[in-house]
Amino acid sequence: MTATITPLHSNRPPSLDPMLQLTAAAMNGVNAIILDRMQSEVALIPELAGHLIAGGGKRMRPMLTLACAALLDYPGTRHHKLAAAVEFIHTATLLHDDVVDGSSMRRGKRAANLIWGNPASVLVGDFLFSRSFELMVEDGSLKVLKILSHASAVIAEGEVEQLTAQRQVGTDEDKYLRIIQAKTAALFAAACRIAPVVAEAGEEAELALESYGKNLGIAFQLVDDAIDYTSDAETMGKGLGDDFRDGKMTLPVILAYARGSSEDRSFWRSAIGGDRVADEDLAHAIVLMRDTGALADTLERARQYARRALDALAPFPAGKAKAALTEAVEFAVARAY
Amino acid sequence: MTATITPLHSNRPPSLDPMLQLTAAAMNGVNAIILDRMQSEVALIPELAGHLIAGGGKRMRPMLTLACAALLDYPGTRHHKLAAAVEFIHTATLLHDDVVDGSSMRRGKRAANLIWGNPASVLVGDFLFSRSFELMVEDGSLKVLKILSHASAVIAEGEVEQLTAQRQVGTDEDKYLRIIQAKTAALFAAACRIAPVVAEAGEEAELALESYGKNLGIAFQLVDDAIDYTSDAETMGKGLGDDFRDGKMTLPVILAYARGSSEDRSFWRSAIGGDRVADEDLAHAIVLMRDTGALADTLERARQYARRALDALAPFPAGKAKAALTEAVEFAVARAY
Numbered sequence: 001m002t003a004t005i006t007p008l009h010s011n012r013p014p015s016l017d018p019m020l021q022l023t024a025a026a027m028n029g030v031n032a033i034i035l036d037r038m039q040s041e042v043a044l045i046p047e048l049a050g051h052l053i054a055g056g057g058k059r060m061r062p063m064l065t066l067a068c069a070a071l072l073d074y075p076g077t078r079h080h081k082l083a084a085a086v087e088f089i090h091t092a093t094l095l096h097d098d099v100v101d102g103s104s105m106r107r108g109k110r111a112a113n114l115i116w117g118n119p120a121s122v123l124v125g126d127f128l129f130s131r132s133f134e135l136m137v138e139d140g141s142l143k144v145l146k147i148l149s150h151a152s153a154v155i156a157e158g159e160v161e162q163l164t165a166q167r168q169v170g171t172d173e174d175k176y177l178r179i180i181q182a183k184t185a186a187l188f189a190a191a192c193r194i195a196p197v198v199a200e201a202g203e204e205a206e207l208a209l210e211s212y213g214k215n216l217g218i219a220f221q222l223v224d225d226a227i228d229y230t231s232d233a234e235t236m237g238k239g240l241g242d243d244f245r246d247g248k249m250t251l252p253v254i255l256a257y258a259r260g261s262s263e264d265r266s267f268w269r270s271a272i273g274g275d276r277v278a279d280e281d282l283a284h285a286i287v288l289m290r291d292t293g294a295l296a297d298t299l300e301r302a303r304q305y306a307r308r309a310l311d312a313l314a315p316f317p318a319g320k321a322k323a324a325l326t327e328a329v330e331f332a333v334a335r336a337y
Numbered sequence: 338m339t340a341t342i343t344p345l346h347s348n349r350p351p352s353l354d355p356m357l358q359l360t361a362a363a364m365n366g367v368n369a370i371i372l373d374r375m376q377s378e379v380a381l382i383p384e385l386a387g388h389l390i391a392g393g394g395k396r397m398r399p400m401l402t403l404a405c406a407a408l409l410d411y412p413g414t415r416h417h418k419l420a421a422a423v424e425f426i427h428t429a430t431l432l433h434d435d436v437v438d439g440s441s442m443r444r445g446k447r448a449a450n451l452i453w454g455n456p457a458s459v460l461v462g463d464f465l466f467s468r469s470f471e472l473m474v475e476d477g478s479l480k481v482l483k484i485l486s487h488a489s490a491v492i493a494e495g496e497v498e499q500l501t502a503q504r505q506v507g508t509d510e511d512k513y514l515r516i517i518q519a520k521t522a523a524l525f526a527a528a529c530r531i532a533p534v535v536a537e538a539g540e541e542a543e544l545a546l547e548s549y550g551k552n553l554g555i556a557f558q559l560v561d562d563a564i565d566y567t568s569d570a571e572t573m574g575k576g577l578g579d580d581f582r583d584g585k586m587t588l589p590v591i592l593a594y595a596r597g598s599s600e601d602r603s604f605w606r607s608a609i610g611g612d613r614v615a616d617e618d619l620a621h622a623i624v625l626m627r628d629t630g631a632l633a634d635t636l637e638r639a640r641q642y643a644r645r646a647l648d649a650l651a652p653f654p655a656g657k658a659k660a661a662l663t664e665a666v667e668f669a670v671a672r673a674y
Contacts, residue, residue, distance in 0.1 A: 042498045096463060100456035119437035119500055122459055126433060126466070127493035133470055133486035142477055149470035156464035161379045163456055 014330035016058065022324045023066035029077060030062050033084040037131055048116050048124045052091055056107045061191040062087045064216075067328070068195030068209050071321035078198045081135050082144055086191045088132035089148065093155055093187075095125035100163065101246055144194050151190035158182025167247035169272045173254055180221040181214070188217030208312045212325065215309035220332045222302035225250035226295050227335065229286050241282040247272045251301065255294035256285070264288055299333065306333045351667035353395065359661045360403035366414060367399050370421040374468055385453050385461045389428055393444045398528040399424045401553075404665070405532030405546050408658035415535045418472050419481055423528045425469035426489055430496070430524075432462035437500065438583055481531050488527035495519025504584035506609045510591055517558040518551070525554030545649045549662065552646035557669045559639035562587035563632050564672065566623050578619040584609045588638065592631035593622070601625055636670065643670045 020027075038049040062083035069079045094106065099118045103111045113121040129152070136145050162179045165171040192213030196205040228243040229252055243250055249272065257268040270276040271285060289295045309329045316322050357364075375386040399420035406416045431443065436455045440448040450458040466489070473482050499516045502508040529550030533542040565580040566589055580587050586609065594605040607613040608622060626632045646666045653659050 040494050040497075042494050042501070044497055044501050045494065093463075096459050099459055118455070120497065122433050122436055123493055123496045123500060126430075127490060127497065129463070129466065130486055130489035130493055133482070134490055137479060137482045137486050140479055142474060142479070145470070145474045145482065149467055149474050152467035153464060153471055156460055156467055157377055157379050157382065159460045160377075160381055160457065160464065163460060164379070164381055 014327050014334045016060075016063075016328055016331050018320070018324035019063055019067050019328050022070055022320055023063050026066045026069075026077075026080060026083075027059065027063065029080040030059075030066070030083045030087070033081055033135070034087055037084065037088075037135060038128065040127065044116070044120060045124055045127055048095075048112050048120055049091065049128060051109070051112055051115070052094060052106065053087075055109050059087060060220075061090050061187055064188065064191045064213060064325075064328075065195050067321055067325050068192045068212075069199060071209075071316055071319075071325060072196055072199040072201045072205065074195065074199035074201075076198065078139055078141075079195055081139050082148075082194050082198065083191070085132040085135040085139075085148065086187065086194070088128045088135070089152055089155075090187060092125040092129040092132070093159070093183075095121045095128070097159070099125075100159070101242070103242070139198075141197060143197050147190050147193055147197070151186045154182045154186040158184075158186070162248070165249050167272055167274060168249060169257060169269050171249035171254060173251065176249060176251055176254055177218070180218055180225075184221040185214045185217030188220070189214035204315075208315060211312035212309050215305045215312065216329055216332060219302040219305040219309065219329065222251060222298055222305065223333055223335055226252055226298045226302070228252075229289055229295060241279075241285075244271065244282050244285055245277045247274055251298045252289050252294045253285075255297055256289045256292045259292040259294065260288060264292075302333050306330070351664050351671045353397075353400075353665060353668050355657070355661035356400055356404050356665050359407055359657055360400050363403045363406075363414075363417060363420075364396065364400065366417040367396075367403070367420045367424070370418055370472070371424055374421060374425075374472060375465065377464065381453070381457060382461055382464055385432075385449050385457055386428065386465060388446070388449055388452070389431060389443065390424075392446050396424060397557075398427050398524055401525065401528045401550060401662075401665075402532050404658055404662050405529045405549075406536060408546075408653055408656075408662060409533055409536040409538045409542065411532065411536035411538075413535065415476055416532055418476050419485075419531050419535065420528070422469040422472040422476075422485065423524065423531070425465045425472070426485065426492075427524060429462040429466040429469070430492055430520075432458045432465070434496070436462075437496070438579070440579070476535075478534060480534050484527050484530055484534070488523045491519045491523040495521075495523070499585070502586050504609055504611060505586060506594060506606050508586035508591060510588065513586060513588055513591055514555070517555055517562075521558040522551045522554030525557070526551035541652075545652060548649040549646050552642045552649065553666055553669060556639040556642040556646065556666065559588060559635055559642065560670055560672055563589055563635045563639070565589075566619075566626055566632060578616075578622075581608065581619050581622055582614045584611055588635045589626050589631045590622075592634055593626045593629045596629040596631065597625060601629075639670050643667070 034053060038053060039046050065079055065083040065086060095112060098106055098111045098113045099121050104114055105111055136148060158179050158181070162183060165175060165179065189210045193206050193210040196202065196209055225243065228241065228250070231240060253268065253272065257265055260268060267276065267284065271281055306329045310326060313322060313325055371390060375390060376383050402416055402420040402423060432449060435443055435448045435450045436458050441451055442448055473485060495516050495518070499520060502512060502516065526547045530543050530547040533539070533546055562580065565578065565587070568577060590605065590609065594602055597605060604613065604621065608618055643666045647663060650659060650662055
């Protein structure tokens with residue numbers, strides 16, 4: 001049995017607004033910590049980090065920590081520092097990802113690696129990563145340190161596995177799911193789990209919110225991977241078809257390749273191999289994805305994980321926090337429409 | 338008042354052998370942890386990490402943790418895991434350094450970034466860094482976590498500052514010292530300090546061994562920076578003159594530039610700017626360094642820091658461990674002769 005996604009707000013599309021409102025006051029505290037702790041006497045560090053951090057981004061992960069704490073009626077502020085630590089880990093991985101992918105855009109701006117070079121992006125990422133652990137140590141919870149150090153190792157493993165799958169047309173759905181669980185869902189899950197840890201809400205609440213975060217993260221990434229073939233650069237904040245040109249084996253490609261005619265499969269081998277990456281090839285890829293139902297089914301998979309995320313929320317009492325966390329799930333899967 | 342460096346073994350050159358012997362048994366424990374914990378189901382991770390870790394290196398930093406624990410007669414084994422964590426941090430920084438510098442050799446072998454590419458080196462570095470924190474969390478000392486997370490942030494700051502000083506001929510000795518204290522001495526200091534923490538030897542022992550490690554680290558880096566202009570590739574395990582071609586403002590360059598004629602200074606501006614980096618330019622740079630006493634004085638600075646390291650050891654009782662730590666300092670400054 002799974003919950004059904006039945007929006008409570010049928011007169012408007014689902015959005016992150018309720019979660020933004022729920023967490024606005026606490027997020028001011030988190031942002032103050034982020035701005036304070038990204039400082040360094042080495043001026044290039046706040047300059048580069050600030051470009052990415054001030055440059056927008058939804059603050060999705062720290063917002064989840066705050067919303068989960070609200071769900072548990074946690075009255076303290078310990079989680080502000082930890083939410084900032086989560087955002088630093090995320091920012092560090094973005095800086096390193098953009099080096100790995102040779103990205104040219106991030107959050108609608110030029111990627112830091114293009115402005116300051118790969119070396120600076122690698123090293124400032126290392127700084128933010130170290131700083132995140134300093135923040136956790138200041139809080140002093142070994143349980144939180146365990147959750148986030150493990151999540152960080154899992155993220156790196158996922159990124160390495162993604163690298164080994166790149167341009168490998170034989171990558172299957174299992175491997176893809178393992179990769180996105182590691183590179184994306186692990187930090188969503190950790191961000192949610194640390195709230196019941198500081199709230200001392202017990203093991204059951206920890207597991208439930210970890211499951212919520214994990215399944216939301218998977219749904220989020222599945223939709224992101226579909227959007228890379230359906231949206232425009234302005235909506236995404238990065239270039240349409242980046243994954244295609246990078247030869248990333250995301251689920252839309254995996255399904256389209258598996259279901260394709262031998263002629264289609266030959267096209268995919270060339271495209272993923274990097275030999276057919278012109279705009280007309282991308283357009284053809286999108287046609288194949290639509291014709292085979294690969295895009296629709298990627299989104300259907302996302303809805304399955306979204307339902308699991310909602311199931312995980314079921315035991316918690318109704319209220320603003322639960323409604324906001326619920327609508328965040330609906331938003332995650334509605335973005336592609 | 339400073340101690341004088343009076344070798345107790347005047348019939349042979351100083352070496353790391355006494356420290357290697359002192360720590361051999363414990364290092365087996367550390368190596369077992371290193372090999373065990375660099376594993377991952379993502380095969381590229383142990384493959385790439387193993388290339389660097391199994392590929393030699395002196396294990397200088399974990400050896401210092403072990404030798405300091407021996408100095409304090411610490412009877413336990415907690416420090417094995419922490420020494421492995423220190424080596425993982427060091428390995429992660431080497432992988433990232435080689436990406437930043439575009440290195441072609443490391444420890445006498447092809448650098449990992451040349452074999453597996455920059456993306457893999459960045460991400461496997463991230464994995465080892467995360468894993469080092471997992472090891473520390475397993476040990477459970479917040480004090481150790483604080484020391485090593487802070488050291489990691491300082492290292493990254495030093496690396497970024499080094500990057501901003503690259504090809505900047507106006508870099509002065511103060512900035513250079515700040516950079517090497519951060520990028521090199523901070524981890525030496527932390528590796529030494531965590532031994533008295535686990536041995537519960539008290540604040541005074543912590544500060545003394547931190548000072549030992551810090552000053553040894555500075556001496557070590559000063560000599561390394563001289564060796565880059567005096568040694569051959571076989572001795573160094575990396576290319577002669579790499580710093581020169583990279584436009585690194587190390588102390589030999591800083592002193593030679595400061596003391597040079599206007600013609601010499603013009604040469605240095607071109608060389609550090611990247612316009613005169615042929616073999617004959619390197620040969621000319623070395624002549625200028627010798628003529629101005631820049632190399633000799635870099636080594637004299639190293640000896641000053643070595644004396645401070647020995648001073649820091651003074652309060653500890655005589656014995657094999659103290660003798661080994663003393664000879665390690667003598668070795669550090671004797672390598673260039």
